[in-house]
Amino acid sequence: MAEYSTYGSVAVLQVNNPPLNTFTRHVLQALVSGLERAQRDPAVRSIVIAGKGPTFPAGADLEELLGTAAAPLLSNLRMVDKHVDTCQKPIVCAIHGTALGGGFELALASHYRLAVPSATLSLPEVHLGMLPGAGGTQRLPRVVGVKSAIQLITSGQDIKAQQALTLGLVDKIVQGDLLKEAVSFARSVEGRPLEDRRISQRTVPDADKVDEVVEATRKTILRKARGAIAPLTCVQAIQASVLPFAAGMAREADLMTYLMTSWQAAAQQYVFFSEREVRQWSHPRDKHINFRTAKPTVIKSVGVVGAGTMGAGITISLLQAGLKVVLLEVNKKQLDKAIAVIQKTLRQKSASQKMSQLTTTMDYSQLSDVDMVIEAVFENLRLKKEVFRKLDVITKPQAVLASNTSGLDIDKIAAATKRPDKVVGTHFFSPANVMRLLENIYGKKTSAETVATVMQLATTIGKVGVLVGNCAGFVGNRMLGPYRSEALFLLEEGVDPQDVDRAIEEFGFPMGPFRMTDLAGNDIGWRRRIEARLTTEHGPPPDTPALYRRGDRYCPLPDMLCLQGRLGQKTGAGCMMLQEAKDDLTENIYIRFRTDGSVFDLRRLLAHTKTLEELILDLLFADDCALLAHTEAALMSHHAPSMCNRYDPGSRTALPDPVVLQMIQDYRQEHGFKKRTISSQEIVERCLYSLINEGFHVLDEGIASRALDIDVIYLFGYGWPRHTGGPMYYVERVIGLEKLLRSLETYSARYPNHSHLQPSPLLRDMVAKGGSLAALGTTDSKL
Numbered sequence: 001m002a003e004y005s006t007y008g009s010v011a012v013l014q015v016n017n018p019p020l021n022t023f024t025r026h027v028l029q030a031l032v033s034g035l036e037r038a039q040r041d042p043a044v045r046s047i048v049i050a051g052k053g054p055t056f057p058a059g060a061d062l063e064e065l066l067g068t069a070a071a072p073l074l075s076n077l078r079m080v081d082k083h084v085d086t087c088q089k090p091i092v093c094a095i096h097g098t099a100l101g102g103g104f105e106l107a108l109a110s111h112y113r114l115a116v117p118s119a120t121l122s123l124p125e126v127h128l129g130m131l132p133g134a135g136g137t138q139r140l141p142r143v144v145g146v147k148s149a150i151q152l153i154t155s156g157q158d159i160k161a162q163q164a165l166t167l168g169l170v171d172k173i174v175q176g177d178l179l180k181e182a183v184s185f186a187r188s189v190e191g192r193p194l195e196d197r198r199i200s201q202r203t204v205p206d207a208d209k210v211d212e213v214v215e216a217t218r219k220t221i222l223r224k225a226r227g228a229i230a231p232l233t234c235v236q237a238i239q240a241s242v243l244p245f246a247a248g249m250a251r252e253a254d255l256m257t258y259l260m261t262s263w264q265a266a267a268q269q270y271v272f273f274s275e276r277e278v279r280q281w282s283h284p285r286d287k288h289i290n291f292r293t294a295k296p297t298v299i300k301s302v303g304v305v306g307a308g309t310m311g312a313g314i315t316i317s318l319l320q321a322g323l324k325v326v327l328l329e330v331n332k333k334q335l336d337k338a339i340a341v342i343q344k345t346l347r348q349k350s351a352s353q354k355m356s357q358l359t360t361t362m363d364y365s366q367l368s369d370v371d372m373v374i375e376a377v378f379e380n381l382r383l384k385k386e387v388f389r390k391l392d393v394i395t396k397p398q399a400v401l402a403s404n405t406s407g408l409d410i411d412k413i414a415a416a417t418k419r420p421d422k423v424v425g426t427h428f429f430s431p432a433n434v435m436r437l438l439e440n441i442y443g444k445k446t447s448a449e450t451v452a453t454v455m456q457l458a459t460t461i462g463k464v465g466v467l468v469g470n471c472a473g474f475v476g477n478r479m480l481g482p483y484r485s486e487a488l489f490l491l492e493e494g495v496d497p498q499d500v501d502r503a504i505e506e507f508g509f510p511m512g513p514f515r516m517t518d519l520a521g522n523d524i525g526w527r528r529r530i531e532a533r534l535t536t537e538h539g540p541p542p543d544t545p546a547l548y549r550r551g552d553r554y555c556p557l558p559d560m561l562c563l564q565g566r567l568g569q570k571t572g573a574g575c576m577m578l579q580e581a582k583d584d585l586t587e588n589i590y591i592r593f594r595t596d597g598s599v600f601d602l603r604r605l606l607a608h609t610k611t612l613e614e615l616i617l618d619l620l621f622a623d624d625c626a627l628l629a630h631t632e633a634a635l636m637s638h639h640a641p642s643m644c645n646r647y648d649p650g651s652r653t654a655l656p657d658p659v660v661l662q663m664i665q666d667y668r669q670e671h672g673f674k675k676r677t678i679s680s681q682e683i684v685e686r687c688l689y690s691l692i693n694e695g696f697h698v699l700d701e702g703i704a705s706r707a708l709d710i711d712v713i714y715l716f717g718y719g720w721p722r723h724t725g726g727p728m729y730y731v732e733r734v735i736g737l738e739k740l741l742r743s744l745e746t747y748s749a750r751y752p753n754h755s756h757l758q759p760s761p762l763l764r765d766m767v768a769k770g771g772s773l774a775a776l777g778t779t780d781s782k783l
Ligand SMILES: CC/C=C\C/C=C/C(=O)SCCNC(=O)CCNC(=O)[C@H](O)C(C)(C)COP(=O)(O)OP(=O)(O)OC[C@H]1O[C@@H](n2cnc3c(N)ncnc32)[C@H](O)[C@@H]1OP(=O)(O)O
Pocket: 019, 020, 022, 058, 059, 060, 061, 062, 063, 065, 070, 073, 074, 075, 077, 098, 100, 101, 102, 103, 124, 125, 128, 131, 132, 133, 134, 273, 276, 277
């Protein structure tokens, strides 16, 4: 737990609690005993505290923190820190690996800190819904000032050793043997006065500006926190650091108790464990196939087909993980553009050496030797099947073939090959090199080995891989469908798009449904609806009632917007007009693209088609993605820049668009909707409950095997607010399943033809039998 040894006058206490040396009560008790022993021993004149194995203590043990032991754990940690702080013999912390949370706080309570260059320090408690409650909010500002302390504690960001040295958080960076250096350093400071080494005795450097600093940061923190209580509570604790140390510690303790007992802390700790637990996958249809039994194929080289935004992002992720990549793109301009993007991103990350691992090509035969291919072409089944047919012939027989699709049928794609067991879905999220989620989809014939391979790939490239079954939209996009539909029905009834967005953003999402569609592109869903024959390129299918499809309520507003060319924000922002656009297109209009400098003459393009709308459609459905992307942008810059909002040139701030508001008004009138006032609560409930209800269907059908898989998908891929734990956790722990059921019953009685509001049989069953999502495999054992 804490090994005691002496080197002459130096006592060394090495925390030994593998793998991360986290603080349990036993570890802390062992530290207290060691400290007392060293203090008692007259031959000991200094003390070194270090971590055995790979790291200095990475903080309090979360398993223990989640149970009834939390309060004693905290008081033990505070006791250790007090022993250390007030010790009459100098205490030196020797830091390597990750000194996090309580580990870093112990170091701050010590008199000296040495670190190896690779060490990382941080106070990440805010991510767990807590604050650094063992003196971190009081000692850190005494070293770095209130302003920096607020920044470091409310972000929980990593502090690298060199930065820690600059900030005065460590005294020396040690290049050689850390323990040896620490022992000789301790010896060198023996007998020196300790008073000025005790951080608790210092004053906060910017104490006179504390109110000013807090005021200046409060707004930003509130905006970033989006409903999370921990960040602002951290600020309150830091504010108390200008008080005498004991008073500040008392304030910190009160605020820590408040946070530790909050549902948000429990939710965020659930998120921490769920992020790790998804790695322990099992096949929803056959539990015998799981992370223990299935062996992944070793992947050293990956082919990426398609160098659009997704393909480039995927390539960056793979290169950063040290894999060899062959990037194939049939359009030279697009390929060059992607190379420039990849180079720039890797350079920013100081990882330019990784470029040597990249081969770019326009020739499929270059893929003959790769271990795996990730296809990232345009989201079109015909095109994807064609690519897979080619890949099946060209790649080696044992190569895994993955499709980066956001919802197309993996079995149909697999059927284009003679190796359906090696075909799998890997749904990356945009930007693919930034977003952590990787939704991995198995088809009917995907082998256990192939599943294990893509789950392993997720870990290798630093993503959170979640295994799901094959259905339209998989888990994430499937659940988004009802949410979007309900948002549209709210427009029909009288809410404006920005009101829906505001309510959802106040709940904690970074973006409401309409701003999100503007960003992602309204045409994505439109194309999918056309493929599903819910609409056509020219309007509703013949003999179809405007507001119904297959007996279900349908809102055609997004289709109408697409027909007007209102496809999304990308088009407004990605290009620059050389000459003013004219509505009638009687003159030549030239448009140059910032992205690749290409110039289009719209009139010449139009000469080949009857109407502008037809031209948009021809290009949208063309398989030539590069042409599509450019021309779509060209047309859109002439037309309206977004679906529902307008954006000033160069800005991403969504502004209500009077044209759209008028259009919605006319639509309401035409279809006899009476505008009514709808509360934010109703907006949030209808949108989110219909999404969560779909989650129950997904579980019922075995598309996801555990509620935590759904939570992780929403947290890491869709911006679901972390402090609520994810949709399924939130509804079970915060709302209550019974309340969800009653609300859905109320809403579905009011809107009998909104099928997604009909409570799922699984939900009904759980409420009737008192069942819980935990029984379906959440991490409850750890809560
Ligand atoms: C009561 C005291 C009150 C207040 C003061 C102090 C508060 C605290 O200290 S709160 C805790 C602060 N520390 C953290 O938040 C660290 C969290 N851990 C991490 O960030 C990472 O695990 C890591 C950077 C330390 C290591 O990352 P990596 O190498 O990628 O490993 P894993 O994340 O996969 O972790 C391996 C294994 O360890 C488990 N684990 C990690 N941290 C803790 C912890 N603090 N307590 C208990 N267990 C922990 C993690 O779940 C993994 O377990 P499995 O292999 O079973 O999945």
